[in-house]
Amino acid sequence: MRPIVLLFFLIFMSFSTFGNDIQIGVYRGYNIHRIDFSYNEGSYLIFGDTTAFGALLPNEFVSIKRVGNSVELKKGVRTIGTFKKVTLKPTGTENVLRLRPRSPVLKERKYNDGFIVFSGTKSLTIVNDVSYKHYLGGVVESEGGGGKHVEYYKAQAVISRTYAMKYLKRHQKEGFNLCDQVHCQAYHSKLIYTDDIRKAVNAVDGVYIMDTVSNTLIEGFFHANCGGQSSSSDYVWKEDIPYLQPFKDTFCIYTRQATWEKRIPKIEWRKFLVNNYFYPIEDSLYRSIMYTFEQEDRKAFYISPHLGIPLRDLRYHFKLRSTYFSCTPDGQDVLLKGKGFGHGVGLCQEGAMGMANKGLNYQQILSFYFEGIEFRHYFEKLFFNQGPYKVGDF
Structure with missing residues (x-):
């Protein structure tokens, strides 16, 4: 057996024996x-x-x-x-x-x-x-x-x-x-129903994504629907990631989770703003606009940044589908009209589905949602011994 073939065989066997499992x-x-x-x-x-x-x-x-x-x-x-x-x-x-x-x-x-x-x-x-x-x-x-x-x-x-x-x-x-929870990735059972998933996983076996600027693995965030505009990462996690900047996405705007509505009693809305963020209720101007908010493009804060009310906090407290909403007073309620489902950062799943249906391949889809990336394969890393990753890391 030629030395280079033997080397590749040994690397492959080492990987197969030790590196192909995750717990x-x-x-x-x-x-x-x-x-x-x-x-x-x-x-x-x-x-x-x-x-x-x-x-x-x-x-x-x-x-x-x-x-x-x-x-x-x-x-x-x-x-x-x-x-x-x-x-x-x-x-x-x-x-x-x-x-x-x-x-x-x-x-x-x-x-x-x-x-x-x-x-x-x-x-x-x-x-x-x-x-x-x-x-x-x-x-x-x-x-x-x-x-x-x-x-x-x-x-x-x-x-x-x-x-x-x-x-x-x-x-x-x-x-x-x-773990199997959503803060890692949902994993509720083995693959059972969808043979196309098995084919897809096999077709991209070993492929992962690197940020070309930092030469590190990207933050592979994804969500159900961005509502037509992705969110900047710092709107959600206070960290600005260059390849996760907001942009318009027209591939998801006509899907089932693209829009939503919710009513919240005014008294609950007011109590949350005043008790948690000392909303200036005594100021007549701010009192008059407490229930009115327009969000044509995604924002990080409710009404004004200097009030310091993160939209993400409103989303979590009131169990909203997203932070991408506008609201108006309506009788005894605040009427919220929102877009999207999820945090809005990274891959929009329904947008990616729309792109695939229009004939775009997986590399084109991922390059649309993540800027400045490079696709790599762990066999190449192992064979050429490049980068900071070793067999045991996988």
């Missing part, structure tokens, strides 16, 4: 004290700490219960023992487990690949040790749903991979990389 904490919105794992597809080896206890086969299940700082493992009705952690290792690459929490009782989910379970601070910590391919399939289906164009799915897969790489150590202290 995701699942059911993180619940305090689970007991959970059952049952056979769905392919067998699993069962480990209590480092000791093997056979395999999980068809028609079998294991039950894991939190007992103080340890976990109790049962196979069927037989108690195996108490351990620091229980590991379920798949014997193949397409294996699937069924998960059913028993305390509390929750809806069953299915996940690819392996699991590690140990006692957390208040409940069980349940970690899906999963390949990027399977993880991204579940994320894209959870975030984007079915029935979309394959180029949109490619764009979502690339941005989701980039986001995962960027925040790979977010939950390191808790014993995993990312």
Whole structure:
């Protein structure tokens, strides 16, 4: 075997062995004290700490219960023992487990690949040790749903991979990389319904996005609908990111989440402004415009910046779909007429879907929403040994 071919083979094998997994904490919105794992597809080896206890086969299940700082493992009705952690290792690459929490009782989910379970601070910590391919399939289906164009799915897969790489150590202290909640990325189950997502994930396997100015992974933010204009990042997180500047987006303005309305009692609106931001209610001018606000282009503050009332705070307190709204007094209410759904920063999902339907590919879609970016592939980084990333980083 030629030296350069051998080198590539060794790098590829190292990556396949060590670098293709990511650990995701699942059911993180619940305090689970007991959970059952049952056979769905392919067998699993069962480990209590480092000791093997056979395999999980068809028609079998294991039950894991939190007992103080340890976990109790049962196979069927037989108690195996108490351990620091229980590991379920798949014997193949397409294996699937069924998960059913028993305390509390929750809806069953299915996940690819392996699991590690140990006692957390208040409940069980349940970690899906999963390949990027399977993880991204579940994320894209959870975030984007079915029935979309394959180029949109490619764009979502690339941005989701980039986001995962960027925040790979977010939950390191808790014993995993990312969680299944929206502040990481929604991941509610394995890919189940949409075969086009599987094709898309495979087509862009290994692709991620870098900012060409800083030569770092981009902030892969995305949201449902920007309402026709994206938001500057500093309007939401107080950080100005050069490749996330506001711009007009006409691809999403006729979709189902492009507009919305909401009524809020005047007394609640006034109470929030006065109690939290000392709105100058005694000033007759400001009192007269308290319920009137026009936002033709996206703004960061309500009425005037010097009042210091961030629109993001109004959105969170009143559970608004976005900060992109105007309002007027209407009887005893404040009538809000808004645009978009979500924070408005980065990729607009419904806009990206519209672009894909018009024939644009995933690279054109992502370049529209993120300025000054470059697409890279981890195999290239590994082979040529460029940049700050190593096999173990992925």
